[in-house]
Amino acid sequence: MSQEFEPKIMAFICKWCTSAGADLAGVSRMEYPPNVIPIQVMCSGSISPLYVFSALSQGADGVLVSGCHPGDCHYMKGNYFARRRLALVKKLLEYIGLEPERFQMSWVSATEGVKFTQIIKDLVKELKPLGPQTKLRRNP
Amino acid sequence: MKRTGVFVCHCGINIAGTVDVKKVAAELAKHPGVAHAEDYVYMCSDPGQNLIIKAIKEKNLDSVVVACCSPNLHETTFRNAAKLAGLNPYRCEIANIREQCSWVHREMSRATPKAIRITRSAVERVKRNEALEAVSVPVTKRALVIGGGIAGIQAALDLGNAGYEVVLVEKSPSIGGHMSQLSETFPTLDCSQCILTPKMVEVSKHPKIKLMAYSEVQEVSGYVGNFKVKILKKPTYVDPDKCTLCDECTKVCPVVVPNEFDTGLTGRRAIYIPFPQAIPATYTLDDKACPGMFDTAIACGKCADVCKPGAINFDMKPEIVEVDVGAIIVATGYDLYDKALMAEYGYGKYPDVLDGLQFERLLSASGPTRGRLLRPSDKKEPKEVVFIQCVGSRDPELHWPYCSKICCMYTAKHAMLYKHHVHDGQAYVFYIDIRSGGKNYEEFVHRAVEEDGVLYLRGKVSRVFENNGRLIVWGVDTLTGKQVEIAADMVVLAMAIRPSRGTEELAKKLKIALDKDGFLAEAHPKLRPVESMTSGIFLAGAAQAPKDIPEAVGQASGAAAKAIAILSQDRLFHSPTVARVLRNLCTGCAMCVNVCPYEAISLKEGKAEVNEILCEGCGTCSATCYRNAIQVKNLTPLHVQEMIIASLGG
Numbered sequence: 001m002s003q004e005f006e007p008k009i010m011a012f013i014c015k016w017c018t019s020a021g022a023d024l025a026g027v028s029r030m031e032y033p034p035n036v037i038p039i040q041v042m043c044s045g046s047i048s049p050l051y052v053f054s055a056l057s058q059g060a061d062g063v064l065v066s067g068c069h070p071g072d073c074h075y076m077k078g079n080y081f082a083r084r085r086l087a088l089v090k091k092l093l094e095y096i097g098l099e100p101e102r103f104q105m106s107w108v109s110a111t112e113g114v115k116f117t118q119i120i121k122d123l124v125k126e127l128k129p130l131g132p133q134t135k136l137r138r139n140p
Numbered sequence: 141m142k143r144t145g146v147f148v149c150h151c152g153i154n155i156a157g158t159v160d161v162k163k164v165a166a167e168l169a170k171h172p173g174v175a176h177a178e179d180y181v182y183m184c185s186d187p188g189q190n191l192i193i194k195a196i197k198e199k200n201l202d203s204v205v206v207a208c209c210s211p212n213l214h215e216t217t218f219r220n221a222a223k224l225a226g227l228n229p230y231r232c233e234i235a236n237i238r239e240q241c242s243w244v245h246r247e248m249s250r251a252t253p254k255a256i257r258i259t260r261s262a263v264e265r266v267k268r269n270e271a272l273e274a275v276s277v278p279v280t281k282r283a284l285v286i287g288g289g290i291a292g293i294q295a296a297l298d299l300g301n302a303g304y305e306v307v308l309v310e311k312s313p314s315i316g317g318h319m320s321q322l323s324e325t326f327p328t329l330d331c332s333q334c335i336l337t338p339k340m341v342e343v344s345k346h347p348k349i350k351l352m353a354y355s356e357v358q359e360v361s362g363y364v365g366n367f368k369v370k371i372l373k374k375p376t377y378v379d380p381d382k383c384t385l386c387d388e389c390t391k392v393c394p395v396v397v398p399n400e401f402d403t404g405l406t407g408r409r410a411i412y413i414p415f416p417q418a419i420p421a422t423y424t425l426d427d428k429a430c431p432g433m434f435d436t437a438i439a440c441g442k443c444a445d446v447c448k449p450g451a452i453n454f455d456m457k458p459e460i461v462e463v464d465v466g467a468i469i470v471a472t473g474y475d476l477y478d479k480a481l482m483a484e485y486g487y488g489k490y491p492d493v494l495d496g497l498q499f500e501r502l503l504s505a506s507g508p509t510r511g512r513l514l515r516p517s518d519k520k521e522p523k524e525v526v527f528i529q530c531v532g533s534r535d536p537e538l539h540w541p542y543c544s545k546i547c548c549m550y551t552a553k554h555a556m557l558y559k560h561h562v563h564d565g566q567a568y569v570f571y572i573d574i575r576s577g578g579k580n581y582e583e584f585v586h587r588a589v590e591e592d593g594v595l596y597l598r599g600k601v602s603r604v605f606e607n608n609g610r611l612i613v614w615g616v617d618t619l620t621g622k623q624v625e626i627a628a629d630m631v632v633l634a635m636a637i638r639p640s641r642g643t644e645e646l647a648k649k650l651k652i653a654l655d656k657d658g659f660l661a662e663a664h665p666k667l668r669p670v671e672s673m674t675s676g677i678f679l680a681g682a683a684q685a686p687k688d689i690p691e692a693v694g695q696a697s698g699a700a701a702k703a704i705a706i707l708s709q710d711r712l713f714h715s716p717t718v719a720r721v722l723r724n725l726c727t728g729c730a731m732c733v734n735v736c737p738y739e740a741i742s743l744k745e746g747k748a749e750v751n752e753i754l755c756e757g758c759g760t761c762s763a764t765c766y767r768n769a770i771q772v773k774n775l776t777p778l779h780v781q782e783m784i785i786a787s788l789g790g
Contacts, residue, residue, distance in 0.1 A: 008788060010784060010787060019240075020212070022240050023210045023212065023239040023240065024239075025239075025244055026210075026238060026239030026240055026244050027239060027243070029244075030244060031244055031245065031246060032244055032245075034244075034245045034250045034253075034254045037254060037257050037261070038236075038240050038258070039261060039780065039783050039784070039787060040211075041780070042717075042757055042758050042772065042775065043758040043759055043760060045758055045759065045760035045763060046758060046762055046763050046772065046775075047763055048762065048763040048780075049763075050777065051780055051781075051784065054780075054781055058785055058788040058789065059788050060784075074758075075737050075738075075756060075760065076653070076737040077737050077760075078737065078758050078760045081735055081760050081763070081764070085764075117244070
C-alpha cells in the first residue's frame with residue numbers, strides 16, 4: 001500500500017464553544033488536516049452514547065466530542081453531564097478492546113481556534129498508526 | 141419523496157479557492173431527495189437570494205440547504221429568503237463549508253470531498269426537519285432593577301421615562317450607591333453628590349418607579365417576559381410617611397456602630413439616616429445594632445419616646461412582596477477588595493493606611509472631617525502622602541489578574557485634590573502603567589503631574605511600616621532601577637474592584653453566570669455586552685466588570701433599551717427547536733427532569749412534560765433518556781443518525 005492511511009474522524013461539536021472555536025480557526029486561516037467531519041449539536045450534553053457507537057459502526061476511525069470548558073457551558077451544566085456520561089462510554093470502548101485514542105473528548109472555547117487546530121492535528125497523528133477501525137465497523 | 145434544493149456558494153474565492161464548488165453541486169444533485177443543486181458566486185447577495193427563492197418556487201422545493209459560511213453569519217438571511225418563497229424557515233439548513241472546511245484546508249482534492257460530506261449531512265438533516273412555528277408568550281410590561289447605585293438609578297429612570305413601570309430594589313436604606321460617597325468625579329471635578337442627588341430625587345418622585353429600599357431579592361422564577369420575583373422588605377421600624385427627619389432620635393440613641401457611609405471612619409447610631417440627602421428620606425433602625433431588638437426583645441425605647449410624630453414602630457415585621465416583571469436589570473455594583481488581605485501594606489495596623497473610598501470620605505465636604513484633609517490617627521494635616529495603585533489588581537500570583545480600570549484615574553484625582561487641600565504637601569503615586577483611556581482622561585493625569593507636581597514612580601511597593609511616627613514606604617522605581625524609601629504621613633491604597641458582596645448568591649437566584657473573576661458574565665464580550673446568558677436579564681454597571689461612572693451610565697441606558705425592546709412587545713417569540721416528549725415511549729422515570737438546567741420538564745400524569753417557553757433546546761434531556769422518548773425538534777436521534785451516515789458513508 002503506497003498511499004498513507006487517512007483516518008476518518010467524526011466530530012460532535014457544540015454550537016456555542018467548540019464550533020465557534022472551529023469557526024475562529026477558519027477566520028484566522030489556520031490549517032488542519034481535512035480528516036474530520038463536524039456535526040454541530042447544541043450542547044455536548046445532548047450527545048448520546050449511541051451517537052458515538054453509531055459513528056464507529058458507520059466506519060469512523062475516530063470520534064471526537066468537544067464542548068465548552070467545564071463551568072463555562074452555555075446551558076450551565078450540559079458539559080458536566082457529557083463528561084460523566086462519555087467517560088463511561090470511553091471505559092466501555094476500552095473494555096471491549098478499542099484503542100483509547102479512537103474516542104476522545106476535549107473542551108474548546110469560542111476563542112480557542114489554535115487549540116481546536118492542535119487537537120485535530122494531534123488526533124490525526126495518533127490515529128494514523130492505528131490503521132482502520134474494524135472492531136465496531138458494520139461492514140469491515 | 142423529498143424535494144430538497146442545494147445551493148453552493150463560491151464566496152468569491154473564499155470557498156471556490158479550495159473547494160470545487162461545481163463538483164459539490166454535481167455530486168449533491170445525485171444525492172437521494174435532492175431535486176435541484178446549483179452554485180453561485182455570492183449566495184448571500186440579493187441576486188443569490190433571489191436565485192434560491194426562484195428555485196424553490198419553480199422546482200417546487202420543500203427544503204433547502206445552503207452550503208456557505210458559518211450558520212452564525214447567514215442562517216437568518218437564508219431562512220428569511222426561504223420564508224419569502226413560502227417555505228417554513230426551519231426547513232432551511234446551512235452546511236458550513238467555509239470556516240470549517242475551505243478556510244482550514246489547502247488541498248482542493250481533499251477539501252472537496254469533505255465539503256460534499258458536510259453538505260450531504262445537512263441535506264439528511266433538513267429532509268427530516270419539521271415545519272415549526274415560533275412559540276409565543278404574553279409579556280408583563282414591568283421591569284425589575286436590582287441595585288440602586290448610579291447604574292440602577294439610570295436604568296430605572298430610562299425605563300420609567302419610556303412609560304414602563306419599574307420596581308427598583310436596593311438592599312441598603314438609601315439609593316445612591318458608591319457614587320454618593322465620592323467627593324469629586326474625574327475628569328471634571330464635578331461634586332459627585334451634586335450631580336447624583338437630582339437623579340435620586342427624580343427616582344423618588346417618579347410616578348412609574350416603585351422604590352423598595354432596604355429590600356433584597358429572595359427568589360426568582362419564570363422566564364423572559366414573565367418573571368415572578370419575591371422581594372424581602374426588611375423592617376426599618378420607622379414609618380417613612382410620619383418621619384419628619386427632625387433627627388431627635390439619633391441624639392438619644394445610646395448605641396454607636398461604624399458608619400458604613402463614612403467607610404467606618406466615623407460612627408453612627410443604631411437609628412440613623414445614611415446621609416442627609418438619602419432617598420427614601422427616612423430613618424432606619426438597624427435591628428442588628430439596636431440591643432433590644434434581638435437580645436431581650438425590649439428596645440430601650442428612647443428613640444420612640446422623643447419621636448413627636450410617633451413614626452417609630454417596634455412591631456414592624458419583615459415582609460415578602462411578590463412582583464411580576466417582564467425583564468430584569470442587574471446593577472449590583474462593586475465593593476473594594478478586602479484590605480485585610482494586604483498585610484504588607486499595614487492596613488488595619490496603622491490608622492493612616494486608607495483605601496480609596498475612605499480617602500474620598502476624607503476629601504468630601506460631608507465627610508468625617510467636613511472637607512478638611514486630616515489624617516485619622518492624630519487629626520493632623522498629612523504633608524506627604526503615598527498613593528499605591530493596583531493593590532490586589534493585575535496580580536495573578538497572589539490576588540486578581542484583571543485591571544480594576546478606574547484606579548489610575550481616581551488616584552490622579554486623589555493626588556490632585558490632596559494638593560488642592562494641602563498646598564505645601566507632596567503626593568507620590570506608585571503605578572505599574574497609567575491607563576487613562578477615556579475622553580479628557582489623559583489630559584487629567586497630565587494636569588495632576590504638571591499643575592500639582594504629583595510625583596509618579598513606576599514600580600511596586602513591597603512594604604509599609606511605621607518608624608518614629610511616620611509610615612515608611614519601601615518601593616522600587618523601575619525606570620531608574622533604584623530602590624525608593626519614602627517617609628509618609630498617610631498611605632492610600634487603590635484596592636481592586638470586586639463584585640459587590642452577595643453577587644454570587646444573587647446570580648444563583650437569577651440563574652445567570654459569573655465570569656472567572658466573579659463578575660456577572662455578559663452574553664458576548666463584544667456584541668452582547670449588556671445581556672446575560674439568560675434571556676430577559678440584563679447587566680449594568682460595575683457588577684459586570686470594573687467601570688467608571690460614564691460607562692456604568694451608558695451600559696445602564698443600553699440595558700434599559702434592551703429591556704424596553706422586550707416590554708414594548710405584546711407577545712414574545714421563542715425558538716421552537718425545543719424538546720418534545722413522545723408520550724407512548726415515556727415511562728415517567730424523571731431522569732430528564734433531573735438533568736434539565738432550566739427546570740423546563742415536569743412530570744404530569746406519570747409522563748414527562750416540557751414547558752416550551754422555559755426550554756432552551758440544549759438536548760441534555762434527550763441524551764439522558766434511554767428510550768429516546770424525549771427529543772429536540774429538528775435534531776432528534778434520527779436526524780443525527782442519518783447525518784452520521786451521510787458524513788461517513790460513501
